[in-house]
Every structure is written in C-alpha cells, then in structure tokens.
Amino acid sequence: MTDSPHVDTDDRGCLVMVLAVPVVLLTLVAGYFCWTALTIRPSGAWDDDACAGIVLSCVMTIGAAVTAGAVWVLPPVRRVMGWWWVLPALLLGAVAAVRWATGG
Structure with a gap:
C-alpha cells in the first residue's frame, strides 16, 4: 500500500487573506465600540442614557x-493565522471590560 504524496500548494497566502477578513472586520467593530465607550462622558450621576451607552458599547466590544x-x-x-492576528481584538475587549467595571 502506498501513501499518496503530500501536495504543498502556494494557496496559503490567499487562504490567510480570506480567513483574515472576518477577524479584521470584527477587530474594526470592536475598535469602534471601544472608542465610543471611552469617549462617552456622562454629564452627571443622573445621566442614565450616557451610562447605558457606555455599557452597550462595552458589551458590543466584548462581543x-x-x-x-x-x-x-x-x-x-x-x-494558518498566528495569535497576533486576534491579539488587537482581545486587547480591545479587555479595555472595554475595564471601562465597564469602572463604571461611567
């Protein structure tokens, strides 16, 4: 019984680009919502809408x-993809978790 030869193709570069699309898009979404969570400032303790916006932005970033x-x-x-591809998204999620934990 003979083993079939392993064919190594050069399609890995294309595969990385295809697989990177959802990771990059999700990182951009996380970046946007993290930015909004960090830039929203409540006018006071009574500003429930701003606090709700911060929580929503943090939840969306973490998601x-x-x-x-x-x-x-x-x-x-x-x-195909190294761990550093997902690292920015995870760091943004950690920043949002800290923002959520510290409150508005």
Missing part, C-alpha cells in the same frame, strides 16, 4: 472580541 477569538480558535484558521 466582537470574543467572536474574533472564536473564529481564530477554529483549527483551520489557527493553523
């Missing part, structure tokens, strides 16, 4: 970061 991490954890994606 996008977790989704980017979930995409990266998939074995085909992880084999």
Whole structure:
C-alpha cells in the first residue's frame, strides 16, 4: 500500500487573506465600540442614557472580541493565522471590560 504524496500548494497566502477578513472586520467593530465607550462622558450621576451607552458599547466590544477569538480558535484558521492576528481584538475587549467595571 502506498501513501499518496503530500501536495504543498502556494494557496496559503490567499487562504490567510480570506480567513483574515472576518477577524479584521470584527477587530474594526470592536475598535469602534471601544472608542465610543471611552469617549462617552456622562454629564452627571443622573445621566442614565450616557451610562447605558457606555455599557452597550462595552458589551458590543466584548462581543466582537470574543467572536474574533472564536473564529481564530477554529483549527483551520489557527493553523494558518498566528495569535497576533486576534491579539488587537482581545486587547480591545479587555479595555472595554475595564471601562465597564469602572463604571461611567
């Protein structure tokens, strides 16, 4: 019984670009919502709308970061893309978690 030869193609560069699209888009979404969470300033303790906006922005940032991490954890994606592809999204998620924990 003979083994079939392993064919190594040069499509890895294209595959990285295709797999990077959702990770990059989710990182951009996380970046936008993290920016809004950091720039919203309540006018006072009574400003419930601003506090709700901060919480919503933090939740959206963390959601996008977790989704980017979930995409990266998939074995085909992880084999092709390094950990640094998902690191910015995870850092943005951590910043949003700190912002949420410290309150508005």
